[in-house]
């Protein structure tokens with residue numbers, strides 16, 4: 278489990294930090310410029326980039342070795358992000374390091390909680406950053422460092438929008454968590470799709486129309502701008518791409534939050550998704566955007582669910598859209614467009630809703646095989662729970 282806490286800092290020698298930030302940004306930029314070849318080859322392998330720029334950065338900057346290593350890593354990450362977006366059919370532009378931020382790790386940052394300060398590497402050796410904390414905040418942070426949590430990658434960021442632009446420590450913390458042990462789980466199935474981005478076995482529908490509409494709109498404007506082919510058109514395309522990305526992530530965050538809230542309201546222990554590897558295979562190439570969106574949504578749900586100890590799993594999605602969740606009859610013809618009507622028992626419902634129930638049931642049946650218990654677990658529905666045996670209990 279990972280967490281980030283923000284601590285405001287004050288420095289006696291702030292000038293050194295300002296200089297360090299400047300040089301760190303330059304080092305990130307040099308790395309990206311080197312990895313981002315004009316011939317279209319983008320290198321994000323850290324070792325390769327290291328060989329290409331490390332010596333030069335040591336000569337050109339006053340950054341100590343470990344900070345150069347972190348700058349190269351940050352540059353590599355930025356290129357990697359772009360390559361992934363390209364793979365998903367999204368537009369990218371060469372990253373520009375404009376924000377005042379430095380990446381730190383155990384070697385370059387020491388937190389001295391008892392002294393309410395940290396020491397960090399700068400171009401002028403180590404300097405102290407004093408914590409600016411109220412007593413409550415102080416107690417709160419101490420809770421995190423009681424031995425369970427360890428410090429991982431952290432950053433120091435300038436908060437430009439605050440008065441006097443103070444620096445903050447964004448302290449990265451992590452701890453090992455055992456997989457949540459559940460002996461009699463309540464499961465909520467989630468089906469992912471294009472028209473309905475997500476449907477839960479508890480009957481919540483999250484429409485994909487907002488994303489689909491925006492996607493279409495962006496594509497149209499982008500096409501027109503590309504025809505123009507001017508430099509300003511190119512810049513507009515870049516900006517639009519970034520805006521689209523932000524807007525998509527916002528939407529997915531909102532939906533993931535709601536899915537986790539729904540799971541909490543229904544006392545769910547496990548949220549079951551289809552295995553995303555299979556989903557990727559199933560989706561046509563021009564729908565790569567959706568595959569990307571599904572993966573983002575899945576990770577957002579997983580992250581948020583973890584915080585409240587709900588586990589998130591993936592199951593094999595084979596036939597989940599063709600099986601009747603009531604009688605088990607499996608036939609392609611059960612499903613016509615958005616409607617599911619069982620040719621055997623006549624059971625009828627929205628097809629993605631049917632699939633979401635099957636996904637939840639598959640998780641339970643799979644678990645049942647490896648368990649000697651009978652009646653193991655239950656599926657969360659709109660107004661009650663269903664045992665894999667078919668017994669429904671209203672709630």
Ligand SMILES: [Zn+2]
Nearest residue numbers: 601604619622
């Ligand atoms: Zn049926």
